Amino acid sequence: EVQLVESGGGLVQPGGSLKISCAASGFAFGTYWMHWVRQAPGKGLEWVSRIKRDGSSTAYAASVKGRFTISRDNAKNTLFLQMNSLRAEDTATYFCTTMSGDWGQGTLVIVSS
């Protein structure tokens, strides 16, 4: 069974940093491009970032470019999102996904003083 389990969310002050993770199991993680998608409370879905199978290529939404870094550890079947210079508007549930039908349950990040 495919599982994607996010962790590491929480409350952080504006300007702070947070690193969230997504542990994958049940499929060949290293053969999939992986993505982060977020959803602010009561709002729609926003694509955040994606990373190639071997980590050699990344892309970001304009809203997070220069502040967020996506990475992966294929040996540990784990996807990461390092978030720096966090703003109130980054408050959201962050989902990891293959974009092929597999999604995690999400981890909530709240940016507030």
Add this chain to the structure above:
Amino acid sequence: DIQLTQSPSSLSASVGDRVTITCQANQDINNYLNWYQQTPGKAPKLLIYDASTLETGVPSRFSGSGSGTDFTFTISSLQPEDIATYYCQQYENVPYSFGQGTKLEIK
């Protein structure tokens, strides 16, 4: 960047009705379009990919059509369990944008 305009933003229909949602892209996306269903507190569920291919296990009352810039998502006979918000998403080019969503309610 590719913009997706999804309509309507909300829709009220009766059980058994045929429901249609449209999604228009501001440039050709070569049918690289997903349709998702999301219920409150849950992750999105992929229903349709490549604009018209039904994901495994998804009921056949759901369908997608269209090409180029204009796409349609249809529920042929609305069921109570279909109450959700529906999103289109393009994956032709990064950033992989989503439509604004359509909230579907039972009349």
